[in-house]
Amino acid sequence: xxxxxxxxxxxxxxxxxxxxxxxxxxxxxxxxxxxxxxxxxxxxxxxxxxxxxxxxxxxxxxxxxxxxxxxxxxxxxxxxxxxxxxxxxxxxxxxxxxxxxxxxxxxxxxxxxxxxxxxxxxxxxxxxxxxxxxxxxxxxxxxxxxxxxxxxxxxxxxxxxxxxxxxxxxxxxxxxxxxxxxxxxxxxxxxxxxxxxxxxxxxxxxxxxxxxxxxxxxxxxxxxxxxxxxxxxxxxxxxxxxxxxxxxxxxxxxxxxxxxxxxxxxxxxxxxxxxxxxxxxxxxxxxxxxxxxxxxxxxxxxxxxxxxxxxxxxxxxxxx
Numbered sequence: 001x002x003x004x005x006x007x008x009x010x011x012x013x014x015x016x017x018x019x020x021x022x023x024x025x026x027x028x029x030x031x032x033x034x035x036x037x038x039x040x041x042x043x044x045x046x047x048x049x050x051x052x053x054x055x056x057x058x059x060x061x062x063x064x065x066x067x068x069x070x071x072x073x074x075x076x077x078x079x080x081x082x083x084x085x086x087x088x089x090x091x092x093x094x095x096x097x098x099x100x101x102x103x104x105x106x107x108x109x110x111x112x113x114x115x116x117x118x119x120x121x122x123x124x125x126x127x128x129x130x131x132x133x134x135x136x137x138x139x140x141x142x143x144x145x146x147x148x149x150x151x152x153x154x155x156x157x158x159x160x161x162x163x164x165x166x167x168x169x170x171x172x173x174x175x176x177x178x179x180x181x182x183x184x185x186x187x188x189x190x191x192x193x194x195x196x197x198x199x200x201x202x203x204x205x206x207x208x209x210x211x212x213x214x215x216x217x218x219x220x221x222x223x224x225x226x227x228x229x230x231x232x233x234x235x236x237x238x239x240x241x242x243x244x245x246x247x248x249x250x251x252x253x254x255x256x257x258x259x260x261x262x263x264x265x266x267x268x269x270x271x272x273x274x275x276x277x278x279x280x281x282x283x284x285x286x287x288x289x290x291x292x293x294x295x296x297x298x299x300x301x302x303x304x305x306x307x308x309x310x311x312x313x314x315x316x317x318x319x320x
Contacts, residue, residue: 050101050103050107050158050161050162050165097171097248098168098169098170098248099248100246100248100249101169101170101246101247101248102244102246102247102248103240103245103246103247107158107245110152110154110158111241112241113152113155114151114155114158114159114237115234115237115241117142117148117151117155118230118234118237119234120147120148120149121138121141121142121230122234124141124147124148128192128197128198130230130231130234131197131199131225131226131227131228132185132199132226132231133230133231134182134183134184134185134228134229135181135182135183135229135230136184137184139151159233160181162236162247162256162257163181163233163258167256167259170247170248170250170251170309171248171251171252171309172251172255172256172259172308172310173307173308174255174259174308174309175259176259177258177259177260177261177263177320178260178263178264179258180229181229183228183229183263185226185228189201189202190202190226191206193206193209193222193225196221196225198222198223198224198226198267199225200222200225200226200267201226201264204265204319205225205265205266205267205319208297208319209222209269209317211297212292212297212317215291215295215297216288216291216292218272219271219272220269220270220271220292221269221271221272222267222269223269223270223278223279223315224262224267224268225262225267225268226262226263226267227260227262227263228263229257229263232254232255232258232259232262233257235254236250236251236254236255236256236257239253239254251309251310252309252310252311253310253311255310261301261318261319261320264320265319265320266316266317266318266319267317267319268315268316268317269288269292269315269317270283270288270315271283271286271288274286278315279315281312281314283314283315284314289315298314298317299318300313300314300318301313301318302316
């Protein structure tokens with residue numbers, strides 16, 4: 001298990017993208033009466049932490065208005081015409097963050113195998129196609145190709161628990177905008193953005209990006225477009241691996257599976273040549289960011305001190 005202060009000390013390995021998340025976590029952990037260490041999760045059998053994650057989500061009173069717990073997301077597929085409103089409190093949902101959910105050693109074995117299989121799948125289909133691949137197609141390719149390998153029942157159970165468990169147990173209070181693990185992205189509704197490796201939905205998302213490029217020029221680039229359920233699962237698991245299996249810390253940098261608005265229209269932009277700093281608060285100091293604000297393109301979905309339990313994202317273009 002990993003303490004929050006130890007996590008921040010690892011900064012060189014994780015980069016600036018996690019510092020803001022760790023800092024907001026520290027603020028809540030320093031609240032009088034708050035726990036200063038992540039909760040210890042027992043390690044009896046397979047999926048101990050995930051089972052606890054799911055059970056706590058049911059048993060623990062939700063630190064947001066009651067209707068949020070009963071909220072059924074209106075987005076049942078990935079069509080860009082669906083529109084979702086943020087159903088969250090207007091202030092911080094809880095003075096004390098919930099205990100950290102950390103994978104046990106036995107769960108890490110299954111977790112690592114599943115993540116390695118997803119990496120092999122990405123290598124097989126290619127980076128761009130992996131952004132839009134569906135879960136059913138992924139399972140089919142894994143069965144058919146030895147270089148990927150069939151997902152084991154334990155791996156499938158773990159991925160399903162990650163997708164269906166209540167993210168509030170991790171301290172994430174955003175909407176679940178994709179409710180089906182098997183949700184697909186219709187090919188007719190998307191287009192690939194040249195020289196980016198990314199796709200955007202046709203209509204408002206693509207037109208918004210084109211206007212940004214027209215108004216700001218080629219110094220602005222698309223850094224992340226559509227993310228399918230599979231891609232978000234992979235990104236979330238990859239982040240959790242970087243923080244020693246701490247799912248709560250991972251959720252401060254990346255929306256848990258099913259909760260990313262990249263699946264329904266949002267996208268990220270950055271400054272050409274700025275590299276990984278495009279995904280840090282440094283982007284907010286660039287001329288590109290200031291012009292995006294001045295021209296009205298940035299209605300930031302995850303502002304500073306946001307109620308979602310996620311880091312500040314000045315690079316995220318809110319479309320939906």
